[in-house]
Amino acid sequence: MNLVQTLISLDELCNNSLISLAITAVKTVFTIIQFAVPAVLIVLCAIDMFKAMASNADDKEISKIKKKCIYRLVYALIIFLIVPILQIIMSAINGVINIKGTADAQNTFSAFFACWNQSGGGSGSSSSSNGSCHRYSNGEEVSGITEKACKENNDIFYWVDGN
Numbered sequence: 001m002n003l004v005q006t007l008i009s010l011d012e013l014c015n016n017s018l019i020s021l022a023i024t025a026v027k028t029v030f031t032i033i034q035f036a037v038p039a040v041l042i043v044l045c046a047i048d049m050f051k052a053m054a055s056n057a058d059d060k061e062i063s064k065i066k067k068k069c070i071y072r073l074v075y076a077l078i079i080f081l082i083v084p085i086l087q088i089i090m091s092a093i094n095g096v097i098n099i100k101g102t103a104d105a106q107n108t109f110s111a112f113f114a115c116w117n118q119s120g121g122g123s124g125s126s127s128s129s130n131g132s133c134h135r136y137s138n139g140e141e142v143s144g145i146t147e148k149a150c151k152e153n154n155d156i157f158y159w160v161d162g163n
Contacts (some may be wrong), residue, residue, distance in 0.1 A: 023116055034083045038076035045069040090116070 035089075045068075052065045090113060097109045114133075 023061070027116075030083050031084075034080055038080045041076040041079075043074040045072050 048065050048069060052062050057065070094109055094113045
């Protein structure tokens with residue numbers, strides 16, 4: 001048994017309510033940060049510009065405020081783009097592992113990736129007993145992935161109905 005198998009049982013990854021809750025909480029925090037922080041920074045820029053115009057500030061003060069606003073807007077853009085960039089990185093890692101990784105690494109990361117994608121939807125994370133999820137690359141069954149997550153990641157997995 002390797003370390004990954006010891007730390008994470010694929011059967012329990014998404015079915016474990018604590019893990020599912022933690023993933024949902026992290027995704028919720030990321031979403032709040034992604035939208036709230038840039039909004040606050042833009043509002044602060046507007047307030048600073050309004051104060052400068054209302055107080056009849058000289059050109060030197062206005063240029064300082066403009067520079068400060070430009071930095072804030074750049075920070076807002078960076079913070080807004082962090083989540084999509086992380087999603088692209090996770091997809092790339094998943095693709096590399098699917099091509100070059102061992103079967104254990106492929107199954108573990110793919111199960112985590114599918115669990116990450118399905119969490120936070122409010123539909124629960126219980127595994128369906130009417131079928132199984134299989135990997136395209138080798139046809140092996142991958143346990144611990146719900147039907148919804150399997151079908152949402154259809155470039156990696158395919159669902160086989162048990163009926």
